[in-house]
Amino acid sequence: MQNFNTQDLQTKKVGIVIPIYNVAPYLRECLDSVINQTYKNLSIVLVNDGSTDNNESLNIAKEYVAKDSRFILIDKENGGQSTARNVGIAWFNGKHETRLDSVVDLEASMTNTAISLMQDKSNLESNNYHLQRDTTTKLYVCNITNDNPYKINRIYANNIQETNALKSQQIAYIIFLDSDDYWQPCCIEECIKHSNGVDIVWFDWEYYYDGVNKKMNKTQLQLLDFKEGRITPQVLLNALLEKNLPYFAWVVLGIIDFKFLQKINLCFYDGVYAEDHLFGALLFLQSKSIYVIPQPFYSYRIRSNSSCDFDPNHIYIPHHFEKYCDMFGDRKATREYYQASSWFLMFMALHDFLEKNPQHKCKEVEQCIFRLYIKNSLRIIDCKNDPMQLIPRMSILKPYITRQYKYRYRIGIDNLKLYRFLKPLFFCSDIVREIERGLKKLYRKIFKSSQKVF
Incomplete structure (x- = not known):
């Protein structure tokens, strides 16, 4: 294991991209987990993807921008999670040109409860916040002045350059976090400790059940049974084949060397379901070295009313x-x-x-x-x-x-017409196959039980 001085580690800036869409009940827990990271050299981009919850999510995001200068908030029209993440990638690539439009006072637009929470330092410290000194209730509002394919409405920050414009900071790594999930405090620091000479640092998650009865299977890393250390893409592919795992999805489970991401020019496929499968496949196939940490630094919230549709009564359509x-x-x-x-x-x-x-x-x-x-x-x-x-x-x-x-x-x-004519036969065949599989499972169960008896 590599030995690092914690202070030396802080020289590498990590860019964080957090898409936001109607997550007011969970957003503070998510953002608190970012603020409370033991690693502090962060640049955090919140992307409000056209939330429709009466500005609740948007206003919470503004609170955090006001109290920590590492945050900026990009407010855009709804386009889906992929577009929100792509806006964050584009921001760190310096593709957004901005101009100061106005200054807003949050105290005039937010509830007294929210303002008192922001200004009560003792309350903040009791929640283990690590604030920048420029906590304020005023936000600078900027507009996009160049091409705006993702229809960004405005960008909020609590400070601004002398040129009356916002510019992105140069980052060494990028990481994504979903706004209804949260990190363990050591997450980013542990990633940075093992980031030298690799394109990706990959950690595990744990499930957090929130009003959902469904229980999830083992995580992908648990099924692959990788030990801590470096692997190559070929090692991953061999393990997927050996363990008969036909899927590979990856987006929020680690940090990515930003120069590597820029080199392969990878973004998310817009407007599709399960975009993390394609992103993960293209990212890992083009990497040379991955460091695996099989520890759950990420808490993945399983809830109803999400795009994953864990609630059968809620049918999500983008x-x-x-x-x-x-x-x-x-x-x-x-x-x-x-x-x-x-x-x-x-x-x-x-x-x-x-x-x-x-x-x-x-x-x-x-x-x-x-x-x-x-x-x-x-x-x-x-x-x-x-x-x-x-x-x-x-x-x-x-x-x-x-x-x-x-x-x-x-x-x-x-021949689609012929297929639909024969579809009832295929359906019957599926039923017979399912019965056959069920009988085989029952036979194996009975056979094992009889062996134990004798």
Whole structure:
């Protein structure tokens, strides 16, 4: 293990990007976990993605900007979590040019309770806050003066350069945090301790259940059973294949060397479901070295009313996809198409990357990562509408379709009418297969029990 002086570590600035969307009940816990990091050299970008909760989330974010100069707040129109993260990446890349528009006084727009919380230093210290000296109730408001593809409304900060503009700080690493989750206090410091000579530091998470009965399986790192230390992308792919894990998703579980991220020019795919799968695959495939810390520095909140839909009574559909609800007739069918189409769009993006970068093509990618993308992409054929006209483009899947789907979905790709005519037969086949699997499990259980008896 490497030995570091804690003060020497503080020279490396870490950029943090936190998307915000209707998370008022959880946001303070999240942001407190950032403020209370043992590592202090941070530049924190909050991105309010068009929250619709009567400005509750937005006002909480403003509070934190006012009391800690390491924060800035970017307020934008709703576009989804990917666009919010991309705005943060663009900010640290220096792509946003700004100009001072006005100065606002939070005391005039916020409740007395919020202001007293900000100004009562003893209260803040009792909550273990680590504040900058320029705590204020005034915020500088800036506008974007150059291209604004993500429709940023304004940017808030509690100080500003003499040029009456905001400029991003240069960072050594970038890390993402979801605004309903939180970190352990040592999270970033532990990452920095092991960051020399690697592109990614990867840690684990623990589940925090908030009003949800569903219990999650082991984490990805637990299933892979990696010990602490360095690995390569090939080691990861070999482990995925060996343990028959067809998925790999990664976005909030570590720090990324920012020069590496700039070099590979990687952003998030906008407007899709499960964007962390594509981002994680492209990030790790292009890395050379990853340091694994199999400790849960991240608390992942499992709650209802989130994009992951852990509550079966809540059917989440992103704003940009609502336009298809009338066509499908109900939200459940619309969401099924949204998810399936997302997987296919990401498959095409990954396939295109591998065609252009054949050095990253290998059997492990096709046998592991492709499998999940293809399985979920093929659900498009079962949807009653295809408003994005994706089925004619699905012939790209043919070379990779396994025996399990060979005839069924090749018919669907080549002759959708015939597929839908035969669909009842396929449905019956699925039921028979499920019964067969159930009987096999029951047989194995009985067999094991009989062995114990004798």
